[in-house]
Amino acid sequence: MSQTPRSIDRPLSPHLQIYRPMLTMMMSIVHRITGVALYFGTLLLVLWLVAAATSPEAYRLASAISGSFLGLVVLFGYSWTLIHHTLGGIRHFIWDTGHGLGPEWREVMAKATIGGSVALTVLLWVVIWIVKS
Amino acid sequence: MSTPSGTSMRTARRRVSGLGSARSGTEHFWMQRVTALANIPLLLVFLGILIAVAGSTYEEAHALLGRPFVAIVMALALISVTNHMRIGMQVVIEDYVHAEGPKVVALIGNIFFCAAVGLAGVFAVLKIGFGG
Numbered sequence: 001m002s003q004t005p006r007s008i009d010r011p012l013s014p015h016l017q018i019y020r021p022m023l024t025m026m027m028s029i030v031h032r033i034t035g036v037a038l039y040f041g042t043l044l045l046v047l048w049l050v051a052a053a054t055s056p057e058a059y060r061l062a063s064a065i066s067g068s069f070l071g072l073v074v075l076f077g078y079s080w081t082l083i084h085h086t087l088g089g090i091r092h093f094i095w096d097t098g099h100g101l102g103p104e105w106r107e108v109m110a111k112a113t114i115g116g117s118v119a120l121t122v123l124l125w126v127v128i129w130i131v132k133s
Numbered sequence: 134m135s136t137p138s139g140t141s142m143r144t145a146r147r148r149v150s151g152l153g154s155a156r157s158g159t160e161h162f163w164m165q166r167v168t169a170l171a172n173i174p175l176l177l178v179f180l181g182i183l184i185a186v187a188g189s190t191y192e193e194a195h196a197l198l199g200r201p202f203v204a205i206v207m208a209l210a211l212i213s214v215t216n217h218m219r220i221g222m223q224v225v226i227e228d229y230v231h232a233e234g235p236k237v238v239a240l241i242g243n244i245f246f247c248a249a250v251g252l253a254g255v256f257a258v259l260k261i262g263f264g265g
Contacts, residue, residue, distance in 0.1 A: 036225060049258065052261060053256070053257035067188065086173060089173075093169070131184060
């Protein structure tokens with residue numbers, strides 16, 4: 001490729017800090033943050049699997065860590081993150097069809113994603129508590 | 134960019150069709166959507182498996198994780214999820230890491246990380262599945 005002149009200060013399109021924070025903007029940011037968090041959460045999940053494949057001692061250690069108070073807090077956060085990112089993904093699928101992009105529906109879907117993720121996470125842990133106790 | 138439009142007989146539409154300047158067309162977008170779609174049912178089953186295994190002994194865990202259906206779903210989920218991770222993190226790196234050196238290192242590190250996590254997970258599932 002030929003050298004592109006870089007000395008000219010070209011006008012830049014306005015970025016995040018220019019705009020008043022909006023719900024849909026926050027949802028976009030949270031979708032990305034949850035994605036990055038899940039990226040590292042998968043590593044923990046795989047470490048647990050590898051421990052289970054290694055030896056009874058390694059499995060017991062991994063189970064003790066994931067079953068500890070701190071472990072459960074991380075798992076609770078992980079489950080909300082996963083559910084929120086999944087609902088956000090479903091929102092993107094709806095947008096892919098060309099629907100829900102208008103001012104009314106994108107707000108409705110943003111609120112449904114927040115409410116749905118919280119409700120489903122609580123429901124999930126109630127089910128876990130019932131099944132496991 | 135290097136050849137001004139007009140020196141080529143090809144139209145802009147023709148140059149872009151299929152590939153575009155990045156030479157990869159819409160494959161990136163498409164794979165993000167395909168893996169996202171696959172992740173939904175796979176992770177639903179995966180969550181159920183995790184809940185069933187939680188708190189069980191080593192022997193119980195191996196008995197459950199070793200079932201063919203369970204092992205196949207877990208392996209598929211790991212493949213789909215780690216590919217989705219790789220594609221997603223690539224976009225994040227391209228958006229925030231602008232210096233050429235660190236960007237290339239991060240992009241390669243991302244591929245290595247996702248490949249290692251995916252393979253380690255699938256190997257663990259197979260080892261348990263084959264009774265190792």
